[in-house]
Amino acid sequence: MQRELPNQHMNRPGPLEKVMVIASDADFCSRMHSVIEDAGYEPVIAGSSEAAIVLMQDVLPALVILAGEPDDATRHSCCRFVAQAPVIIVADGHDVEAIREAFDQGVTDFITRPVDWTLLTLRLQYILRTSRTMQQARTNERLLAEAQRIANLGNWAWDLSCDEIEVSDQSCRIFGVPRTSPGTFYHLFQSAIHDDDRAGFDRAIHQAVQGHPADIEFRIHVQGGQEKTLLMHAERSGPAGSSHLFGTLQNITERKKTEESIRRLAYFDTVTGLPNRTLFSEHLKAALAKASRNGTCVAVMFLDLDNFKRINDSLGHVAGDQLLKEVSVRLQQSIRSTDVAARESSDDTVARLGGDEFTVLLTDMADASHAGVVAERILDSLSKPLMLAGNRVSITSSIGIAIYPDDGHESDVLLKHADAAMYQVKYKGRNGVFFYDDELRRRSQDRIHLEGELVKALERDEMTLFYQPKIDANSSTVSGFEALIRWIHPERGMVSPIDFIPVAEDSGLIVPMGKWVIRTACRQHVAWLKAGLPPVNISVNLSCHQFADHHLLASIEQILAETGVDPAYLEFEITESVLMKDAEAALQVLSEMKAMGLKLSVDDFGTGYSSMSYLKHFPIDVLKIDRSFVLDITTDEQDATITSAIISLAGALGLAVVAEGVETREQLDFLRQCNCDQVQGYLFSPPVPADRAVHLITKQF
Ligand SMILES: Nc1nc2c(ncn2[C@@H]2O[C@@H]3COP(=O)(O)O[C@H]4[C@@H](O)[C@H](n5cnc6c(=O)[nH]c(N)nc65)O[C@@H]4COP(=O)(O)O[C@H]3[C@H]2O)c(=O)[nH]1
Structure with missing residues (x-):
């Protein structure tokens, strides 16, 4: 009845748990053996301390009971050996000093002589249960510390009443400081916060104190002058009126670095370091919103270097990149010159859209004419010669300007209009500035209208092909x-x-x-063949x-297969400027076309x-001399010379x-x-x- 008592009210321990008794008294050991066994544990009896230490090499006891008069050394090594298990001594009830000494050496608890054998079972179970709970807590603590280490996440509890911060190991590691007292940590923490982030940090803490959980990113200086970025979560929990804040601390330095490099790649041009099109577009949108609120103007400049391609091709890409960098520096200097622009805004942006195209954004201008002054200054700055790969090089540029709100309200439209204005400069001979104007506006509207009509024209089959003969000289x-191609417009x-x-x-x-042109031309070729005419x-x-x-070659192949035209009779005319735009890529496409058996000119x-x-x-077959040379060959000596030179060149190249x-x-x-x-x-x-061209096929001119 007495023995059943613990089992009815307590967790019964597992069958494998061992309780070791170290005692020389055989009767005591035997009594202990029975009590332990009856309580559901496995007794392990050691007759002496030496025997116990030997046994402990193999047996891991859940509890050790030390009876008799063990010397200090034995007690000490016992406690050391079984650091994970509680140790109970059996002491004389009145020997308080001995009990205190035993505690100092790490003993967990004591039972007094004479032993109350009835209560002993309960006592053992209580001690073992406490031990298990302690062990579980230790394990949990270890697992938590490990998880925090892996997640790079520390936790803390901040006592605001005394400015002390209790931190986890990982928090110390994040700070790069050894474990310190809560007060010391508070001071280390406060002095480490980056000056620029202190106000934000204080605001977040204040918010958390007010009962609103807060997240804040801030930088700290750690030992060695390094800087780290931390993400902290803070919130108030615990009983009402508690002076504690609780939170986590995460080292996000690497993540920030990665984010920054991704941002740089996404928003900045790698050659010049200037904002790219995406970032420029964002800046422009923000500037337009601000200008709309303030009632000011925004100027968008589109700038193209007039002779970049030539320099790039002749001096090489390294020199080309160097030139682009120099241009970017000069542009930035030009927009910062307040003496000319009579204004300066930190929102002004210079960007590189790609190739030799740059844009300049001038924001919050009271007067649009300032843009012209800045543009002139840019032209002047760019025209100053520079040394590239040992060569003295001069560059000029063409700048188109569109102004918000006069020339458009949306970023895309303004950019397009500045581009159109820039083309106007090119058209007029380059090296100049042109403002988007009424004429361009009208042309732009016409163009939009024409585009809509063209879509319909294709659907309504309003296109036709005309044929112009080439004559063997x-x-x-x-x-x-x-x-x-010809467009037979229903009204025009x-x-x-x-x-x-x-x-x-x-x-x-x-x-x-x-594609329609290629197909129609091929069908015509076949139709003439079928009509009995020579190919x-x-x-x-x-x-x-x-x-x-990218689908060009596949489309040509498909049309050849569909119409049955021999590719030797199909020739493609590609302008010199298109071929030279990206000569490497052109060489690849031309080679593939040639391999298909097509002719190229x-x-x-x-x-x-x-x-x-x-x-x-x-791999070309033909050179076509532009008609601008032919026009004046009989009157202009230069054109005559160029024309005869081209003919000789073609002959030399076998074309x-x-x-x-x-x-x-x-x-x-x-x-001739x-x-x-x-x-x-x-x-x-x-x-x-076609119905008139057919009569020319056999004609003698
Ligand atoms: N003043 C003068 N002009 C002459 C003479 N002989 C021919 N022309 C014109 O010169 C142009 C020759 O075509 P292009 O240089 O390829 O220039 C073409 C070509 O770049 C483009 N084009 C025409 N049809 C097509 C097409 O089907 N596809 C593509 N992608 N472009 C086309 O449009 C341009 C103009 O075509 P067209 O108006 O048909 O103008 C043609 C033709 O009518 C002459 O003795 N004197």
């Missing part, structure tokens, strides 16, 4: 046709491609339109967008800037040559003298519809 017979009549091709280019419509070369123009389109040759080394490597825009017999005679292979122009025929 020796035999005076047709050597091929150039297919040229025939619209020139000069007017709509650029719009189709900008809107991307050129891609489906170009005739047909050339088709490829614009910049089409040439860069360089259109408008002489108007752009060709690198001879590329020209040599491009055929076609002269465009031949309008007079004199021009033809000159070209220079051994030009083919000629094309109004002298023979303008571009004509």
Whole structure:
């Protein structure tokens, strides 16, 4: 009955728990053995301290009972050995001094002689239960510390009444300080906070004290001059009126660094370190919102270097990058010069959109004319020569300006208008400034209107192809046709491609339109063949967008397969400027086209800037001399020289040559003298519809 008592009211211990008794008294040991066994533990009896120490090598007791008169050394080593388990001594009730000494050596508890055997079972169970709880607490503490270490997360409790902070190990590690007293930690903590972050930190603490949990990021100086960024959560919990704040502390230094490098990549140009298009756009939007509130103006400048490509190609990319960096420095200096601009705003931004295109944002201007002053200053600054790769180089630039609110209210629109104004400078001869104006505004509206109409034109099948013959200069017979698109507008009549091709280019419509041209030209070639005519070369123009389109080759392949045209009769005319825009990429596409068996020609040759080394490597068949040279070959000596030089060059490179825009017999005679292979122009025929072109195929000119 007595023995059942503990089992009815307490957790019964596990069967494997061992209770070790160290005693020399055999009767005492035997009695203990029975009590321990009956209580549901496994007794382990050691007759002496030495035997106990040997036994403890193998047995891990849950509780040790030390009876007799063990000397200090034995008690000490026992306690050391069984640091995880409680140790009970059996002492004389009146020997308080001995009990105190035992406690000092680490003994957990005591029972007094004479032993109350009835209560002993209960006593053992209480002690073991406490021990288990303690052990669990220790384990939990260890696991928590480990988890905090892994998560780089510390916790703290701040007693505001005495300015003491109780911290976890990880909090100390985050601070890089050894474990200190709560008061010392408070002082270390306070002095470590970055001056710039102190006010925010105090605000967050105040908020938490008021009962609103707060999160704050702040920087601290740690030993060695390093800086760390911490994320702290603080909140008030515990009983009402408690002077404690509780919270966590996380070291987010690495995360901040990563975020910063991602931000730099996303928002800044890697060559110049200037904001990129995305960041510029954000700045512009913010500036527009502010200007709308303040009733001020914003100027958007679009700047393009006039001769960057030439410098980049001739002096190399390293020099090109150096130039871009220098330009970025000069631009920043120019907008900071308050003496000229009579104003300065920290929101002004210089950005690089890509290539040699830069933008400048001037914010909160009272007077739009300041933008012109700044632009002139920029031109002046950029025009100063600099040394690049040992060469003295001068650059000029074209700047277009659009002003909020006059020229638009949205960032995209303003940027587009500044771009249009910049093109106006290019058109007028470069190296200048142009403000977006009524004329450009009207043109822009026309363009938008035309774009809408073009979409409909494609849907309504309003496009048609005209064909202009190319004549063999020796035999005076047709050597091929150039297919040229025409838009038969229901109200306006025939619209020139000069007017709509650029719009189709900008809107991307050129891609489906170009595909339609290739397909229609191929079908015409087949139709003439079927009509019993000899196979005739047909050339088709490829614009910049089409040439860069990744689906171009697949589209051509599909059309060839669908129409059955022999690729040897299909020629593509690509302008010199398109090819030179990205010569490496062009070489790749041209090679693939060549591998398909197509013919390739360089259109408008002489108007752009060709690198001879590329020209040599491009797998081209024909050079087409631009009609601007042909126009004056009989009157302008220079044009005559250039034309004959191009013909010689083509001969040297093994290329055929076609002269465009031949309008007079004199021009033809000159070209024949220079051994030009083919000629094309109004002298023979303008571009004509297919039903008229058919009669030219067999004609002798
Ligand atoms: N003054 C003068 N002009 C002559 C003479 N002979 C021919 N032309 C014109 O010169 C242009 C030659 O085409 P381009 O240089 O490729 O220049 C073309 C080409 O860049 C583009 N284009 C035309 N059709 C297409 C097309 O189907 N696709 C693409 N991507 N562009 C096209 O539009 C431009 C203009 O085409 P068009 O108005 O058809 O103008 C044609 C033609 O009509 C002449 O003796 N004197």
